[in-house]
Amino acid sequence: MREVERVLGLMPDHVPPDIPQRLREASEVFPVGIDFRPHCAVREELPRPTNPRPVIVWNHRWEYDKAPEVMVEALMELKRRGISFQAILCGQSFQKAPVPFEKVMKELQEEILHMGFFPNVHDYLAALRSGDVVLSTSRHEFFGVSVVEAMFLGCLPVLPHALSYPEIIPPALHPHFLYKEAAVLPDFLTHFVSRPPAEHRAELEEAASRFDWKILAPRLDDIVEETSVRGRR
Numbered sequence: 001m002r003e004v005e006r007v008l009g010l011m012p013d014h015v016p017p018d019i020p021q022r023l024r025e026a027s028e029v030f031p032v033g034i035d036f037r038p039h040c041a042v043r044e045e046l047p048r049p050t051n052p053r054p055v056i057v058w059n060h061r062w063e064y065d066k067a068p069e070v071m072v073e074a075l076m077e078l079k080r081r082g083i084s085f086q087a088i089l090c091g092q093s094f095q096k097a098p099v100p101f102e103k104v105m106k107e108l109q110e111e112i113l114h115m116g117f118f119p120n121v122h123d124y125l126a127a128l129r130s131g132d133v134v135l136s137t138s139r140h141e142f143f144g145v146s147v148v149e150a151m152f153l154g155c156l157p158v159l160p161h162a163l164s165y166p167e168i169i170p171p172a173l174h175p176h177f178l179y180k181e182a183a184v185l186p187d188f189l190t191h192f193v194s195r196p197p198a199e200h201r202a203e204l205e206e207a208a209s210r211f212d213w214k215i216l217a218p219r220l221d222d223i224v225e226e227t228s229v230r231g232r233r
Contacts (some may be wrong), residue, residue, distance in 0.1 A: 030216075053084045058137075087108065152205055160182075
């Protein structure tokens with residue numbers, strides 16, 4: 001809505017003053033719904049592991065808008081600082097792997113547990129269940145399904161304080177899990193894996209469960225029905 005106000009402010013004249021308010025009153029943001037049934041099966045099947053080294057999961061498309069170079073540099077900096085960790089780098093690659101992945105395969109061979117796409121959904125969800133941290137370095141994100149899935153399965157998020165992420169993470173937890181910019185990520189991640197705020201895991205799993213389709217589907221049905229009734233009137 002701020003962008004609506006900004007664009008209208010650029011118009012020289014004949015702009016009705018109440019457009020933003022009318023849009024607010026007539027609009028509602030409806031979130032993405034996720035079918036968590038396979039995730040629940042994995043939670044029941046696999047207890048949360050106690051990893052000797054923290055496992056960092058990066059589960060995004062291997063494309064430039066997910067900023068893989070930021071992730072790679074952050075992980076390499078952890079290694080330079082002597083921080084012990086392991087990593088699962090998974091996601092779909094549509095063409096040749098971006099250059100940062102060539103670098104990570106060379107420099108972080110000892111840390112990589114898995115690298116590449118999981119063709120089998122169960123294997124993917126089991127990998128999320130085995131992780132301690134889910135990391136995002138995205139520059140662009142419509143919603144963040146991959147992060148929500150990982151949170152639901154017990155991963156603690158490290159996310160940019162931008163895009164849709166502040167709406168996914170409860171406001172009181174923002175300082176613990178959202179970093180301001182890429183430049184501070186190595187320091188943020190170093191502190192995070194050294195002293196993970198695991199006491200908030202249950203809150204994060206509950207926050208993720210808000211997007212369960214079995215909760216959202218009835219709400220969407222009601223919205224569609226209400227909209228239909230208003231239209232008939």
